[in-house]
Amino acid sequence: MTHPKPQKNRLLAAGAFSIFCFVLVVILAQCSGDDEATAICSPAVVFTGSDSIFYVYDGTNRLAEIQIMDGKTLAERYAMTYAEGKLTQCTYSFPQVSGPDLVTKTFTFTYGSNGKPATRTYTYGSFPAFETIVYSYDEKDRLTQRVTKSFDSPIMSTRYEYNGDNVSKIYYVQAPGDDEILGAELLSFDNHKRFFAGSPDLTLVETYIFNYEPSVNNVLTMTITATPGTTYGTPFSYTFQMGYNEQGYVKSIHNVSSGYIFPIFTFSQMNYTCR
Numbered sequence: 001m002t003h004p005k006p007q008k009n010r011l012l013a014a015g016a017f018s019i020f021c022f023v024l025v026v027i028l029a030q031c032s033g034d035d036e037a038t039a040i041c042s043p044a045v046v047f048t049g050s051d052s053i054f055y056v057y058d059g060t061n062r063l064a065e066i067q068i069m070d071g072k073t074l075a076e077r078y079a080m081t082y083a084e085g086k087l088t089q090c091t092y093s094f095p096q097v098s099g100p101d102l103v104t105k106t107f108t109f110t111y112g113s114n115g116k117p118a119t120r121t122y123t124y125g126s127f128p129a130f131e132t133i134v135y136s137y138d139e140k141d142r143l144t145q146r147v148t149k150s151f152d153s154p155i156m157s158t159r160y161e162y163n164g165d166n167v168s169k170i171y172y173v174q175a176p177g178d179d180e181i182l183g184a185e186l187l188s189f190d191n192h193k194r195f196f197a198g199s200p201d202l203t204l205v206e207t208y209i210f211n212y213e214p215s216v217n218n219v220l221t222m223t224i225t226a227t228p229g230t231t232y233g234t235p236f237s238y239t240f241q242m243g244y245n246e247q248g249y250v251k252s253i254h255n256v257s258s259g260y261i262f263p264i265f266t267f268s269q270m271n272y273t274c275r
Contacts, residue, residue, distance in 0.1 A: 009236055041274040053069070057273075064236050080201065087204055088108065090106070131190055133208075145159045157180075167214065174231075187223065219240065
């Protein structure tokens, strides 16, 4: 039988209990704040209007698939393959009503001594590889150049200049023998990381397959004078409006400028899974 403990110094005990509760609340609040500040969040689904994109991860939080939905129908799929902890291949396919997916594109990576992609090879269907992109980096391991080759012959290149962690200017060589031209100036950024920052694999896919410029933060204003293959007589100016969730991740990006070029991925609602 358990005996009750003596009820001595009740006022002191009550006061001590109150102080303990206050300290506990403060500690829990700090832990909660720290958890929110340090939570790692990866995109789960993004809504772009009538369509949506789902990001699927495996049990180790590696990106397994990107699923593009047309309403409730799975319309397109990017599937990832890994070896020795690195993304080595990504296939783009159209799911079929019956039978395997129709694979139309395959992207294959090799890696350099810095652990970053050295080349990305692109094949279409069952045809031989005809396009390879070769990547260069600076002493800080920032991506500085993409040289696109077709059957081993350079056909165009993209070069990045930086201001701190973010790209300040983008240059293009649009065709063999052409001079390098200024394509874009990225004028201002927010202080939030980009929507894919919580997933290293998705960061690689966005940067090396979808060819996002490799800034750490989100561009707010920019001007465009050229894109690969096209030069514009008058620069286009763009301003983007960002929305953020409670963890500080981007939940929406809207283009508030007029123009028919779409230089960055915009969306109305991004949902995340945090861990």
